Amino acid sequence: DIQMTQSPSSMSASLGDTVTINCLASQDIGNYLSWYQQKPGKSPKLMIYGATNLEDGVPSRFSGSRSGSDYSLTINSLGYDDEGIYHCHQYYEYPYTFGAGTKLELK
Amino acid sequence: EIQLQESGPGLVKPSQSLSLTCSVTGYTITSGYDWSWIRKFPGNKMEWMGYISYSGSTNYNPSLKSRISITRDTSKNQFFLQLNSVTTEDTATYYCASGYYGLGGDYYFDYWGQGVMVTVSS
Numbered sequence: 001d002i003q004m005t006q007s008p009s010s011m012s013a014s015l016g017d018t019v020t021i022n023c024l025a026s027q028d029i030g031n032y033l034s035w036y037q038q039k040p041g042k043s044p045k046l047m048i049y050g051a052t053n054l055e056d057g058v059p060s061r062f063s064g065s066r067s068g069s070d071y072s073l074t075i076n077s078l079g080y081d082d083e084g085i086y087h088c089h090q091y092y093e094y095p096y097t098f099g100a101g102t103k104l105e106l107k
Numbered sequence: 108e109i110q111l112q113e114s115g116p117g118l119v120k121p122s123q124s125l126s127l128t129c130s131v132t133g134y135t136i137t138s139g140y141d142w143s144w145i146r147k148f149p150g151n152k153m154e155w156m157g158y159i160s161y162s163g164s165t166n167y168n169p170s171l172k173s174r175i176s177i178t179r180d181t182s183k184n185q186f187f188l189q190l191n192s193v194t195t196e197d198t199a200t201y202y203c204a205s206g207y208y209g210l211g212g213d214y215y216f217d218y219w220g221q222g223v224m225v226t227v228s229s
Binding site: 053091098 | 151155169204212214216217
Protein backbone atom coordinates (compact mmCIF):
# COMPACT_ATOMS: atom_id res chain seq x y z
CA ASP A 1 0.00 0.00 0.00
CA ILE A 2 1.09 3.58 -0.58
CA GLN A 3 1.85 5.27 2.72
CA MET A 4 1.00 8.95 3.09
CA THR A 5 3.07 10.59 5.82
CA GLN A 6 1.26 13.73 6.84
CA SER A 7 2.73 16.48 8.98
CA PRO A 8 2.28 18.10 11.35
CA SER A 9 -0.31 16.10 13.27
CA SER A 10 -1.56 19.30 14.86
CA MET A 11 -0.82 22.96 14.69
CA SER A 12 -1.95 26.24 16.16
CA ALA A 13 -1.81 29.49 14.24
CA SER A 14 -3.08 33.05 14.50
CA LEU A 15 -5.70 34.91 12.52
CA GLY A 16 -4.19 36.11 9.24
CA ASP A 17 -1.28 33.66 9.31
CA THR A 18 -0.18 31.50 6.42
CA VAL A 19 0.08 27.78 7.22
CA THR A 20 1.31 24.78 5.27
CA ILE A 21 0.41 21.12 5.73
CA ASN A 22 2.49 18.44 4.09
CA CYS A 23 2.02 14.90 2.82
CA LEU A 24 4.86 12.70 1.67
CA ALA A 25 3.98 9.74 -0.52
CA SER A 26 5.96 6.50 -0.14
CA GLN A 27 6.11 6.16 -3.92
CA ASP A 28 5.32 8.16 -7.01
CA ILE A 29 1.64 9.07 -7.20
CA GLY A 30 1.88 11.74 -9.87
CA ASN A 31 -0.74 14.40 -9.24
CA TYR A 32 -3.30 11.91 -7.95
CA LEU A 33 -3.73 13.59 -4.59
CA SER A 34 -6.57 15.44 -2.98
CA TRP A 35 -7.09 17.40 0.22
CA TYR A 36 -10.19 17.36 2.41
CA GLN A 37 -11.23 19.66 5.23
CA GLN A 38 -13.27 18.24 8.07
CA LYS A 39 -14.94 20.38 10.69
CA PRO A 40 -16.03 18.96 14.05
CA GLY A 41 -19.11 16.77 13.72
CA LYS A 42 -19.17 17.18 9.95
CA SER A 43 -18.18 15.02 7.02
CA PRO A 44 -15.04 15.78 4.98
CA LYS A 45 -15.24 18.40 2.26
CA LEU A 46 -13.13 18.28 -0.91
CA MET A 47 -10.80 21.28 -1.15
CA ILE A 48 -8.11 20.37 -3.69
CA TYR A 49 -7.86 17.60 -6.28
CA GLY A 50 -5.18 16.71 -8.79
CA ALA A 51 -2.67 18.07 -6.28
CA THR A 52 -3.21 21.68 -7.34
CA ASN A 53 -6.80 22.14 -8.56
CA LEU A 54 -9.14 24.14 -6.38
CA GLU A 55 -12.60 22.63 -6.02
CA ASP A 56 -15.44 24.94 -7.06
CA GLY A 57 -16.47 27.26 -4.25
CA VAL A 58 -13.29 26.86 -2.23
CA PRO A 59 -11.67 30.21 -1.40
CA SER A 60 -8.56 31.10 -3.37
CA ARG A 61 -6.72 31.42 -0.04
CA PHE A 62 -6.28 27.66 -0.34
CA SER A 63 -3.69 26.26 -2.70
CA GLY A 64 -2.01 22.94 -3.37
CA SER A 65 1.46 22.24 -4.65
CA ARG A 66 3.77 19.35 -5.38
CA SER A 67 7.51 18.84 -5.28
CA GLY A 68 8.36 15.29 -6.28
CA SER A 69 6.53 13.04 -3.82
CA ASP A 70 5.99 15.88 -1.38
CA TYR A 71 2.58 17.54 -1.46
CA SER A 72 1.53 20.68 0.35
CA LEU A 73 -1.68 22.45 1.23
CA THR A 74 -1.21 26.14 1.96
CA ILE A 75 -3.79 28.37 3.55
CA ASN A 76 -3.23 32.13 3.36
CA SER A 77 -4.91 34.76 5.53
CA LEU A 78 -6.07 32.19 8.05
CA GLY A 79 -9.57 32.67 9.41
CA TYR A 80 -11.59 31.02 12.18
CA ASP A 81 -13.61 29.17 9.55
CA ASP A 82 -10.44 27.30 8.56
CA GLU A 83 -10.22 25.39 11.82
CA GLY A 84 -10.63 21.67 11.44
CA ILE A 85 -8.84 18.52 10.41
CA TYR A 86 -7.19 18.30 7.02
CA HIS A 87 -6.68 14.97 5.28
CA CYS A 88 -4.62 14.15 2.23
CA HIS A 89 -5.73 11.27 0.03
CA GLN A 90 -3.97 9.42 -2.78
CA TYR A 91 -5.97 7.86 -5.57
CA TYR A 92 -3.05 6.72 -7.73
CA GLU A 93 -3.72 3.08 -6.95
CA TYR A 94 -5.81 0.78 -4.82
CA PRO A 95 -6.20 0.65 -1.98
CA TYR A 96 -6.81 4.39 -1.73
CA THR A 97 -5.01 5.70 1.33
CA PHE A 98 -5.13 8.78 3.49
CA GLY A 99 -2.64 10.66 5.60
CA ALA A 100 -3.04 10.63 9.38
CA GLY A 101 -4.72 14.03 9.40
CA THR A 102 -3.65 17.47 10.61
CA LYS A 103 -5.68 19.27 13.25
CA LEU A 104 -5.55 23.01 12.70
CA GLU A 105 -6.56 25.32 15.53
CA LEU A 106 -6.54 29.08 15.76
CA LYS A 107 -4.98 30.71 18.78
CA GLU B 108 -28.54 17.51 -4.92
CA ILE B 109 -27.14 14.14 -3.96
CA GLN B 110 -27.57 13.25 -0.32
CA LEU B 111 -26.30 10.22 1.54
CA GLN B 112 -27.39 9.05 4.96
CA GLU B 113 -25.89 6.24 7.00
CA SER B 114 -27.90 4.20 9.46
CA GLY B 115 -27.19 1.28 11.73
CA PRO B 116 -26.38 0.28 15.28
CA GLY B 117 -23.94 2.38 17.23
CA LEU B 118 -22.76 -0.51 19.38
CA VAL B 119 -21.58 -3.92 18.25
CA LYS B 120 -20.12 -6.71 20.36
CA PRO B 121 -16.71 -8.16 19.58
CA SER B 122 -16.76 -11.11 17.14
CA GLN B 123 -20.15 -10.06 15.80
CA SER B 124 -20.95 -8.41 12.48
CA LEU B 125 -21.29 -4.70 11.84
CA SER B 126 -24.01 -3.82 9.35
CA LEU B 127 -24.67 -0.34 8.02
CA THR B 128 -26.98 1.09 5.38
CA CYS B 129 -26.39 4.10 3.17
CA SER B 130 -29.53 5.62 1.70
CA VAL B 131 -29.00 7.80 -1.35
CA THR B 132 -31.39 10.49 -2.55
CA GLY B 133 -31.10 12.85 -5.48
CA TYR B 134 -29.30 10.33 -7.68
CA THR B 135 -29.80 6.74 -8.79
CA ILE B 136 -26.89 4.57 -7.69
CA THR B 137 -26.99 2.63 -10.96
CA SER B 138 -26.47 5.80 -13.01
CA GLY B 139 -22.83 6.44 -12.15
CA TYR B 140 -20.24 6.89 -9.41
CA ASP B 141 -18.57 4.43 -7.13
CA TRP B 142 -20.26 4.12 -3.74
CA SER B 143 -17.71 3.83 -1.00
CA TRP B 144 -17.44 3.17 2.68
CA ILE B 145 -14.76 5.12 4.51
CA ARG B 146 -14.06 5.14 8.21
CA LYS B 147 -12.30 7.52 10.55
CA PHE B 148 -10.64 6.11 13.61
CA PRO B 149 -10.25 7.89 16.93
CA GLY B 150 -7.17 10.03 16.35
CA ASN B 151 -8.36 11.10 12.88
CA LYS B 152 -6.80 8.49 10.58
CA MET B 153 -9.11 7.69 7.67
CA GLU B 154 -9.35 4.35 5.88
CA TRP B 155 -11.04 3.63 2.57
CA MET B 156 -12.83 0.30 3.05
CA GLY B 157 -14.18 -0.41 -0.40
CA TYR B 158 -16.83 0.44 -2.94
CA ILE B 159 -19.60 -0.93 -5.07
CA SER B 160 -19.71 0.62 -8.50
CA TYR B 161 -22.78 1.81 -10.37
CA SER B 162 -22.57 -1.45 -12.35
CA GLY B 163 -22.46 -3.57 -9.21
CA SER B 164 -18.80 -4.54 -9.20
CA THR B 165 -16.95 -4.31 -5.91
CA ASN B 166 -13.44 -3.40 -4.84
CA TYR B 167 -12.24 -3.90 -1.28
CA ASN B 168 -9.27 -2.81 0.76
CA PRO B 169 -7.11 -5.94 1.14
CA SER B 170 -6.48 -4.98 4.79
CA LEU B 171 -10.03 -6.05 5.50
CA LYS B 172 -9.42 -9.36 3.79
CA SER B 173 -12.49 -11.55 3.74
CA ARG B 174 -14.31 -9.69 6.52
CA ILE B 175 -15.98 -7.09 4.30
CA SER B 176 -18.92 -7.20 1.98
CA ILE B 177 -20.57 -4.28 0.18
CA THR B 178 -23.90 -4.93 -1.47
CA ARG B 179 -26.82 -2.90 -2.74
CA ASP B 180 -30.57 -2.80 -3.17
CA THR B 181 -31.24 -0.86 -6.34
CA SER B 182 -35.00 -0.83 -5.72
CA LYS B 183 -34.41 1.16 -2.55
CA ASN B 184 -31.39 3.09 -3.86
CA GLN B 185 -29.33 1.88 -0.94
CA PHE B 186 -26.00 0.22 -0.46
CA PHE B 187 -24.75 -1.69 2.53
CA LEU B 188 -21.64 -2.50 4.51
CA GLN B 189 -21.13 -5.72 6.38
CA LEU B 190 -17.96 -6.20 8.38
CA ASN B 191 -17.59 -9.55 10.07
CA SER B 192 -15.68 -10.64 13.17
CA VAL B 193 -15.26 -7.12 14.50
CA THR B 194 -12.81 -6.22 17.22
CA THR B 195 -12.33 -3.10 19.28
CA GLU B 196 -10.00 -1.88 16.53
CA ASP B 197 -13.05 -1.46 14.29
CA THR B 198 -14.38 1.28 16.54
CA ALA B 199 -14.67 4.28 14.24
CA THR B 200 -16.99 6.75 12.57
CA TYR B 201 -18.24 5.19 9.35
CA TYR B 202 -19.06 7.29 6.31
CA CYS B 203 -20.59 6.45 2.98
CA ALA B 204 -19.47 8.60 0.08
CA SER B 205 -19.79 8.88 -3.68
CA GLY B 206 -16.61 8.58 -5.71
CA TYR B 207 -16.46 10.65 -8.88
CA TYR B 208 -14.14 10.14 -11.85
CA GLY B 209 -13.06 13.51 -13.14
CA LEU B 210 -10.96 14.46 -16.11
CA GLY B 211 -7.39 13.26 -16.45
CA GLY B 212 -7.77 10.39 -14.02
CA ASP B 213 -8.83 12.51 -11.08
CA TYR B 214 -11.00 10.82 -8.50
CA TYR B 215 -12.58 12.29 -5.43
CA PHE B 216 -15.32 11.81 -2.91
CA ASP B 217 -17.69 14.64 -3.57
CA TYR B 218 -20.75 13.70 -1.52
CA TRP B 219 -20.62 12.22 1.95
CA GLY B 220 -23.06 11.05 4.57
CA GLN B 221 -22.93 12.66 7.99
CA GLY B 222 -21.23 9.62 9.47
CA VAL B 223 -22.27 7.10 12.10
CA MET B 224 -20.14 6.34 15.10
CA VAL B 225 -19.80 2.64 15.80
CA THR B 226 -18.28 1.34 19.00
CA VAL B 227 -17.19 -2.25 19.35
CA SER B 228 -17.46 -3.25 22.96
CA SER B 229 -18.85 -6.03 25.09
